[in-house]
Amino acid sequence: MTDKLAKTQYPIHDLLKRRWSPLSFANRPVSPDTLCTLFEAANWTASCFNEQPWHFIVATQDNSADFERLLSCLVEANQQWAKDAPVLMISVAKLFFERNGNENRHAFHDVGGAATSLALQATAMDLYIHQMAGFDAEKAREVFNIPQGYDAVAAIALGYLADPQQLPENLQQRELAPRSRKPLKQFVFSSNWGQTSPLVGS
Secondary structure (H helix, E strand, C coil): CCCCCCCCCCCCCHHHHHCCCCCCECCCCCCHHHHHHHHHHHHCCCCHHHCCCEEEEEEECCCHHHHHHHHCCECHHHHHHHCCCCEEEEEEEECECCCCCCECCCHHHHHHHHHHHHHHHHHHCCCEEEEECCECHHHHHHHHCCCCCEEEEEEEEEECECCHHHCCHHHHHHHHCCCCCCCHHHCCECCCCCCECHHHCC
């Protein structure tokens, strides 16, 4: 398996260091109880006015028809590797507040938070998720009858890690490439936009 521990400037929790987005998934099912634990973790995410605007459409390899329908919503480049994942999902955001019908401009933020909670719970259970922007949101709406007032946010592949050697050569290189992040000084500001905070140096 691939060791992709984050090389951090400051200490962070081990779950955060271990979380990454692989392309290579093992042919090993994820139990319904395990999936419910992941959704329970997602469900306890903070949200604006506690609206909990997240929804997840889930398909497992056990139901080949549903799995193929969800897989068909991904762009071809993602289908190439995501077809091996035992679980595929699409996260969906409710765009309007239940409490007053007004637009919830924080809905995507909150759904992303729920997906992060899911990802960290998965990491704690030796599972991995790979979230994808590369999918057709309108096709997902048609295929799964997503109503107006809700938008598909991201596609997600989930499963246990596999040997990257099972991937095509071009994807192996991507899988084995070292992880990288911007330095803190590029995005932590104070006083004015673009002015690096003294907290993180100059």
